[in-house]
Amino acid sequence: MPKRVDHDQRRRELAEALVRCARTRPLHAIGYREVAAEAGVSLNLVQYYFPTKEKLLHGGLVHLRAVMARRLRDRLAETTGDDDPVQRIRLILRELLPHDPVSADLYRVHAAYAALALTDPALAAEPHTAGPDQIYPELTDLVTAAQKAGRLSAHVDPHLAAVALLGAATGLSAYAASGYLTSEQAAQALDQQLDLVLEPHRGSR
Amino acid sequence: MPKRVDHDQRRRELAEALVRCARTRPLHAIGYREVAAEAGVSLNLVQYYFPTKEKLLHGGLVHLRAVMARRLRDRLAETTGDDDPVQRIRLILRELLPHDPVSADLYRVHAAYAALALTDPALAAEPHTAGPDQIYPELTDLVTAAQKAGRLSAHVDPHLAAVALLGAATGLSAYAASGYLTSEQAAQALDQQLDLVLEPHRGSR
DNA sequence: CGTTTCGTCGTACCACCGTACGATAAAAAC
């Protein structure tokens, strides 16, 4: 049984178990024993790959972010090459909303990490947690492209516009996750906002 | 010393101590002892007024929401009667962003409660936690007024527009709280977004 | 074949947390 093992693979499995636990229980309250049970291994194995709890939490965050980024990339890739920047912006922002049970789970865990990072310096220091991080540059480029195509007034700052749109998606995600809005309502609100900001068929003004 | 005491007042004091603790430490990790120490009383006094931890957390949330609502009301009241709906919307949304250390602290604790409510059924059931709740109706009315004043295209749904703007404020608050944006940047992004959605001097189109 | 390393497990320790059980003074009630 105990032949050579890929440590990164094992860590990924355990991090996945942690994320699975965090879908339904407060992140801070999840411990080694719970992760071990969820992964079907014993306590010490978890501790073997994540010697301290801080590293365990960190590993879960890394995995979560990888999964979310991959899902976003896959979803965007399977859309036939749509070169309209406004349409692409819409796709990206829509994908950020929780739209199915899996993405809702991921969002919930991500929110737990974001909240924890606000008070836990160890988490706040390491990788970006709540920020738009990866998608932000691409979105800024797309907004700039839309602006050049005359879909957006020339005097607005694309950086600010991009981050404002991202913020709207984030906030609406929060409302949807907490049950205040249905995911359909959130999507509608986002769509309408996009229609107001980036009007599809208007010359520059 | 032990004469008759106003229980609500005591509860408020203790809840305030809890919120003070939660500014810098994970909410879930705060216990009776820490709150007692922060309030300068002993363990059992906290337990006397909040017999169970669930009630303690609940009390903290109630107090936090009361403080935030009062701050918002006060800030809005001290603005000289500005009857322009767009300007009033701007004031409200700006006030939702963290703009000083106190509001940043309050936002952080509020975010911790919102995240906890996503997995803790006891918190999710009781009062609204993450939702725009109180301000939402007023904001919808203001958006409707702006629409009637020709500042917003007639075919948009004011409810969706209001919730989208609220979502933008919420998301930008998250970015500001997590250090991804400065509060100035968040305010600029929000302002620009408002300028795009509710154009100040345009006829109905 | 002996030895060392590696992955995995069982168990134990210490500290802390929520909760409960008195105890004690001061005020109120009678």
Add this chain to the structure above:
DNA sequence: GTTTTTATCGTACGGTGGTACGACGAAACG
């Protein structure tokens, strides 16, 4: 003036969580 209530405290108990220590097979290495 006695008794009962009220606000407050000190301390204790059961449980749980992070961490540590040791053990034990299986492979790799010589």
